Amino acid sequence: MRDITRDVVVVGAGVAGTTAANELRRAGLSVAVLEARDRVGGRLRTDTIEGAMLEIGGQWVSPHQDALLQVIADLGLETLSGHDDGDSVYVGRTGESSRFTGGALPVAESTRAEMVAITARLEELAASIDPAAPWDAAHAVGLDEISFQQWLRAQTDDREASDAIALSVAGSMLGKPAHTFSLLQALHAAASAGGFGNLAVAGARSARRVAGGMQQVPLLLAERLGEDVLLEQPVHELRWDADGVSAVAESVTVHARWAVLAYAPVLHERITFVPPLPRHQQQLHQHLSMGSVLKVHAVYSCPFWREDGLSGTAVSPYEVVHEAYDDTRPGEAHGTLVGFVSDVRADALLHLDANHRRERVLASLARYFGDRALSPVVYHESDWGAAEWTRGAYAASFDLGGLHRYGADLRTPVGPVHFASSDLAGEGFQHVDGAIRTGRDAAATIIERARS
Numbered sequence: 001m002r003d004i005t006r007d008v009v010v011v012g013a014g015v016a017g018t019t020a021a022n023e024l025r026r027a028g029l030s031v032a033v034l035e036a037r038d039r040v041g042g043r044l045r046t047d048t049i050e051g052a053m054l055e056i057g058g059q060w061v062s063p064h065q066d067a068l069l070q071v072i073a074d075l076g077l078e079t080l081s082g083h084d085d086g087d088s089v090y091v092g093r094t095g096e097s098s099r100f101t102g103g104a105l106p107v108a109e110s111t112r113a114e115m116v117a118i119t120a121r122l123e124e125l126a127a128s129i130d131p132a133a134p135w136d137a138a139h140a141v142g143l144d145e146i147s148f149q150q151w152l153r154a155q156t157d158d159r160e161a162s163d164a165i166a167l168s169v170a171g172s173m174l175g176k177p178a179h180t181f182s183l184l185q186a187l188h189a190a191a192s193a194g195g196f197g198n199l200a201v202a203g204a205r206s207a208r209r210v211a212g213g214m215q216q217v218p219l220l221l222a223e224r225l226g227e228d229v230l231l232e233q234p235v236h237e238l239r240w241d242a243d244g245v246s247a248v249a250e251s252v253t254v255h256a257r258w259a260v261l262a263y264a265p266v267l268h269e270r271i272t273f274v275p276p277l278p279r280h281q282q283q284l285h286q287h288l289s290m291g292s293v294l295k296v297h298a299v300y301s302c303p304f305w306r307e308d309g310l311s312g313t314a315v316s317p318y319e320v321v322h323e324a325y326d327d328t329r330p331g332e333a334h335g336t337l338v339g340f341v342s343d344v345r346a347d348a349l350l351h352l353d354a355n356h357r358r359e360r361v362l363a364s365l366a367r368y369f370g371d372r373a374l375s376p377v378v379y380h381e382s383d384w385g386a387a388e389w390t391r392g393a394y395a396a397s398f399d400l401g402g403l404h405r406y407g408a409d410l411r412t413p414v415g416p417v418h419f420a421s422s423d424l425a426g427e428g429f430q431h432v433d434g435a436i437r438t439g440r441d442a443a444a445t446i447i448e449r450a451r452s
């Protein structure tokens with residue numbers, strides 16, 4: 001066991017941790033970053049599977065995510081637009097598929113009118129929420145007492161209208177069924193992304209990808225830190241008092257004045273805190289849970305859907321794969337579809353063996369794109385719920401009533417211990433953008449304390 005001393009120990013070499021460490025370094029503080037895995041990037045991982053470059057974790061950056069866009073530019077990385085020429089496909093409640101263009105789903109006129117009216121109400125409510133402090137909103141308690149599903153169903157008897165709107169937050173963002181989180185949590189998710197209009201299919205259309213893969217962002221940030229990033233060092237004990245911390249990892253202990261814990265909050269229980277974190281934090285962390293999403297890639301010898309005038313974008317609250325996109329990169333001869341299976345659909349799928357899972361996923365893609373979708377040359381599922389150092393996707397959110405009760409202390413430091421990660425973000429909540437913002441905020445607070 002080696003002992004080293006730094007001004008700050010950062011636990012976690014994801015985007016939040018590597019951002020915080022770079023900011024601290026820039027301010028003249030010494031850092032060590034301890035990472036449990038044998039690689040940098042956490043929920044960002046770009047890999048080549050059977051010859052196809054795939055984004056296993058996060059990949060898209062939206063126009064409003066300016067913290068991430070600034071870092072991408074600063075690192076000299078380029079972004080790529082998605083392929084969105086042609087018709088999108090929607091599968092409705094009766095199981096029939098239909099084509100559409102633009103943002104409005106091809107539902108019955110009455111359903112569309114209901115969706116427009118409800119979305120306008122939601123946009124108005126979301127506009128009244130400060131993403132950094134949703135608990136301060138007028139009527140925050142009332143908004144946090146009702147589930148998103150209950151609220152939607154109280155607005156309309158049209159089940160397809162409520163199912164489609166629920167999907168944009170439940171399946172597409174939080175990875176949880178809409179009865180498990182509150183209206184306030186849904187409004188926060190939307191407000192943190194610049195409004196409901198930026199969620200789901202509409203949001204994905206305007207998003208870009210990073211040339212070379214999104215994992216380049218934390219990899220290049222870590223490169224700047226050189227040997228101060230230590231891999232395969234899961235921290236299992238954190239001793240702390242008013243004067244500092246000692247983070248005990250696999251083969252190194254870092255003694256520091258401050259710590260930044262930069263990982264999903266569901267992982268705090270992997271660390272023995274001496275003394276324990278205060279009662280309030282221990283309760284708070286129990287009210288946060290990760291969503292559940294399977295991200296699937298199917299690679300074909302060519303992007304065959306384009307021949308049929310399809311864009312590769314598909315959505316349905318009633319399909320196993322609730323969303324799919326063309327994920328082919330410019331210059332690639334083969335064609336790649338990426339799809340998402342979320343919450344209870346993911347639960348059901350994960351009860352099946354690998355062959356049956358694959359069959360179900362491909363059959364769902366075939367309902368959108370035709371039978372050629374049944375025969376990919378490469379098929380890959382990523383299940384972050386099984387990843388020991390993540391435990392779900394895309395990130396953590398509060399259970400019903402938790403946001404107004406505990407949210408204000410999500411990012412409050414405890415003595416020398418500071419917290420960062422996309423799960424705790426205001427703007428950019430659950431996204432790479434939010435991880436960068438919380439990493440910067442934690443570093444700024446420590447820098448201020450170091451100077452006072």
Ligand code: FDA
Nearest residue numbers: 012014015016036042043058059060235389421422431432
């Ligand atoms: P992250 O989890 O990345 O990093 C934490 C690090 O801490 C990990 O490397 C972990 O190993 C380490 N760690 C944990 N406990 C430790 C311990 N005790 N000791 C040492 N190390 C420890 N976002 C987006 O903007 N656009 C997108 O398209 C998507 N899509 C998407 C798809 C999928 C499948 C996933 C899973 C996620 C996304 N996201 C996304 C979300 C985005 O990837 C995510 O919000 C950020 O990458 C999180 O970065 P953090 O640094 O906060 O945590």
